[in-house]
Amino acid sequence: MDDDFDDAELLQALAASEAAAARQQPQRPPAPPGRGIVQPTPQRLDKPPPSNSSSSSTGPRIVQPTPQALPGARSSSGSSILVSPRQKGNPVLASIKSTAWEYSDIPADYVLGTTTCALFLSLKYHRLHPEYIYTRIRLLQQNRYNLRILLTLVDIPNHEEPLRELSKTSLVNNVTVILCWSAQEAARYLELYKSYEHASASAIRGQQKTTYAEQMVEFVTVPRSVNKTDAIALVSTFGSLRNAINVATEANGEERLGNVQGWGEKKVRSWRRAVEGSFRVRKAAAQGRKKAATGSGSGS
Incomplete structure (x- = not known):
């Protein structure tokens, strides 16, 4: 039965045009079946240590080194003076005002820096126990201190002979003798050495006049x-x-x-x-004349 509007020819023309358009379009190849993204399998970087049976064949086992303490690290005092418990009751401690101090297990009596230490000696005690200080100095040689100070309190009237012996000992054992006549003076020396711990040589060297x-x-x-x-x-x-x-x-x-x-x-x-005045001391000048006279006498 024909359409009410008699459009049979129009419908045939539309059908023919759609078929021609379909023939003109290029044929696309069928798309391959989709494939998902595959993540790589994680690999273990740290291999388990070899067993004892196979360690000999693969080489010696790696052993991490044990941390070693730096020389003087144990006696590093920071901003404080380290004091040995032997010095408890020493009036010098009560006179230390401008620098902090604390007790510590150290071989010396005082540690004033990484490479500086001090021993304290009263001449009155030295007269009663003369071997004490020599033992302390000998034990101190086993530690790495560049500057070893013997802080000596002169508290006896006849001090010439003990000081002469201590001077000889200091020369042999590379010890610096510092004399003081009071506990306050001894404390001042300790504070000064501590304050100059990190000072350069130019800070304590005298300035030479140029003009x-x-x-x-x-x-x-x-x-x-x-x-x-x-x-x-x-x-x-x-x-x-x-x-x-x-x-x-x-x-x-x-x-x-x-x-x-x-x-x-x-x-x-x-x-x-x-x-x-003479540039030479009278005693030295007299000794010089005596030597000159002795030399001339032996020559004749």
């Missing part, structure tokens, strides 16, 4: 009573250092030096004594 004016002032101020201002006034008054020295040797030199501003009788005497 003529500085050298002149340093020379004139050798007498303790003459200061820098006095030195400048002296050279300014007489024009040069040579004139100031020559005036001191004149007969009326004391009067002329007294006219310098700021120079009194004490400074004048000190300056004249420094200029006119």
Whole structure:
């Protein structure tokens, strides 16, 4: 039966056009079946250690080294002075004010740095127990301290002979002897050594004078009573250092030096004594003359 609108020819034309379009399109190859992404199988990097039976065939077993303490690490005191328990009751500890300290098991009496230590000795105790300090010094040689200090408290009147023996011992055993006459002075030495633990050589080395004016002032101020201002006034008054020295040797030199501003009788005497005095000590000069006489006598 024909369509109500008699469009049979139109429908046939549409069907023919769709068939022609289908023939003109290229034939696409069928897509291969989809394949999912496969993750790789994890591999173990750390292999289990070989058994005892196979260790000999594969080589010696790797052994990790045992951590070793650095030299002096045990005695590293940080910012504190390490004190041996032997020093309990020592009045020196009560006099240490500007530096912290703490007890520690150390071979020395005090550790003032990684390579610095100190032994404390009272001459009164040394007179009663003379072998004590020699034993302590001998035991201290087994430790790696570059600077070993013997802090000696001079608390007896006749101290010349004990100090002479300690000086000989210090030279043989590379020990530095420091003398003090009170507990406060001993504590001050400990604080100073601790404060200079990390100081460079330039920090404690004296500054050398380079200019003529500085050298002149340093020379004139050798007498303790003459200061820098006095030195400048002296050279300014007489024009040069040579004139100031020559005036001191004149007969009326004391009067002329007294006219310098700021120079009194004490400074004048000190300056004249420094200029006119011998450069050699009398005792040394006498020994030199004695040796010269002995040499000339043996030669004749």
